[in-house]
Amino acid sequence: MKRISVIASLALVFAGSAFGADLSVPEKVTAGQSLTINGAPSGTLYLFGPNTAMKKKVDGGSVEIEGANLKAAGRYTVTIGGDSATFFVVYDKAANIAFLARPSRVPAAAPGVVSGTAFVFDQFNNLVLQPTQVKFNLAVEGAPPVTREATSKDGVAYVKLDSGRRSGSAQFVASAEGASVKRVVQQVASDPCSLRMKASRGANGNIVVETDPVRDCAGNSVPDGTIVTFTSVDSKGRSTIDARIKKDVAKAEFPPSDSAQLTVAAGVVMGNEIHWGGGR
Amino acid sequence: MKSAKKVGLRYILIALGLLVVVGVASLPLHVFAAVPAAAVKIDASGAAPRQVEDSTVQAIERDYGAAWKSLGQAVDENRPDLLNGFVGSAREQATQLIASQKTNGLHQRYVDHGHKAQVAFYSIDGSSILMHDTAQFEIQQMDGSNVVHSEQVTLHYLALLTPAENSWKVRVLQTVPNF
Helix, strand or coil, X not given: CXXXXXXXXXXHHHHHHHHCCECECCCEEECCCCEEEEEECCEEEEEECCCCEEEEEECCEEEEECHHHCCCCEEEEEEECCEEEEEEEECCCEEEEXXXXXXXXXXXXXXXXXXXXXXEEECCCCECCCCCEEEEEEECCCCCCEEEEEECECCEEEEEECCCCCCEEEEEEEEECCEEEEEEEEEECCCCCCCCEEEEECHHHCEEEEECCCECCCCCECCCCCEEEEXXXXXXXXXXXXXXXXXXXXXXXXXXXXXXXXXXXXXCEEEEEEEEECCC | CHHHHHHHHHHHHHHHHHHHHHXXXXXXXXXXXXXXXXXXXXXXXXXXXXXXXXXXXXXXXXXXXXHHHHHHHHHHHCCHHHCCCECXXXXXXXXXXXXXXXHHCEEEEEEEEEEEEEEEEECXXXXXXXXEEEEEEXXXXXXXXXXXXXXXXXXXXXXXXXXXXXXXXXXEEEEECCC
């Protein structure tokens, strides 16, 4: 009997040393705040966390782990004299935003072409998992802004927006809890909306064709350099000239002809047709 | 004369053999066993607002697994140069951990028993992906060669990845109590 009790005692001692008892620590602590372990044994304290590993001698009783060692959100393990415990450091309040805005250049007045993704972080760059209202604002000077609000989930909020009707540099801003980040989205005129040209006789009898100012459907000037194609068909055949828009208009000259059919196009947009000659 | 030569040759061979044995024994363990990338299984059925293409799932399984493998080696050997596949705050945290382990003569051994990850968010433009990763590990926390704590544990990670030149990189890796 005595032998059995000795074996049992030894087994208990062995089990205790192998697995250790639990330390008394709170389950969660906010990032950057200190933590106190009450009733700790004396010995060497080991702390392992997402961005820290420390070791120090402690006298037991009440042991404090400073907030400076608990900035990264995640799981921590603390061991003192063979006793262990785990706890979680959780994010602090929202303080920073990382903002991805795409694309950097969009056609004006196009539906659903601008996307914004905001990641909400605390002051220690931990993802803030608590749902947070994020405000997205897309604005071009002189035009009413487009504003949307989205609630973050797992620290992420996103929106998909139409581009504004006015071309220019749009300020795309994401803000939450006093933090805000700005990106610039360049809104450029879309394809020409309508195309009109006029024809006149130039020097040496050439046919001079010139468009009216070329604009998109929202009234924005189509960028210089956009190609406008003029075509002339007469008894000698077909001639085509690709002219670039310069200061809102495109211009070209065809050789003299008694009778020609003149057309104009830019991208998928066809302009008016002019019958040159004959009775003119 | 001939037998003396034979004996001499025998000693030389034995000495060479011993040298080989000692040399091989002194090599680190990971030289013998190429540590495979962590097994990662991704379920992208719940991805929003964009669906994840099959090829992207495969690429992330490969890159995320390789990143975990490198993290395991880096925190065991306290070598930040072994860290691959981490950028931003995830890399910063791992680097800080390794530096503080090194300062205190500590290190950690992870036996990675695999990851099951669910895609929670995939951005409209494909520039970021957020996963809920449930992973199983055997962890040994070591002070020199002494184990100060060991456990078998299931951990939950929020992993934010972004694409780089030719692979996905872990930008945020945050353990959470649950999803």
